Amino acid sequence: MNTWKITKPPPVSQNPLKKRRSSPHPRRTRCNCGRPAVAKASVRVGLDGCYTVDLYLCAACLAYEQAAGDVDPPLSITPV
Numbered sequence: 001m002n003t004w005k006i007t008k009p010p011p012v013s014q015n016p017l018k019k020r021r022s023s024p025h026p027r028r029t030r031c032n033c034g035r036p037a038v039a040k041a042s043v044r045v046g047l048d049g050c051y052t053v054d055l056y057l058c059a060a061c062l063a064y065e066q067a068a069g070d071v072d073p074p075l076s077i078t079p080v
Helices: 059-067
Strands: 039-045 051-057 076-079
Touching (some): 039 059
Antiparallel strands (some): 039 051
């Protein structure tokens, strides 16, 4: 019959855990369709236009929004 022995825990490593370094490149934003965003459109929404929403758009969605004539123009479109 085996008997269990109480042993010491393994020694702790001399190097503490290293923290992740932050990337020098900002996190890439994505369009709702999943592609990388190339522009940010600021649009006013609400009954009286009291809220401003930022929409990140890929090249295809940006072209679609610019071609659509039934949507009010955004406040600004800036490259990302």
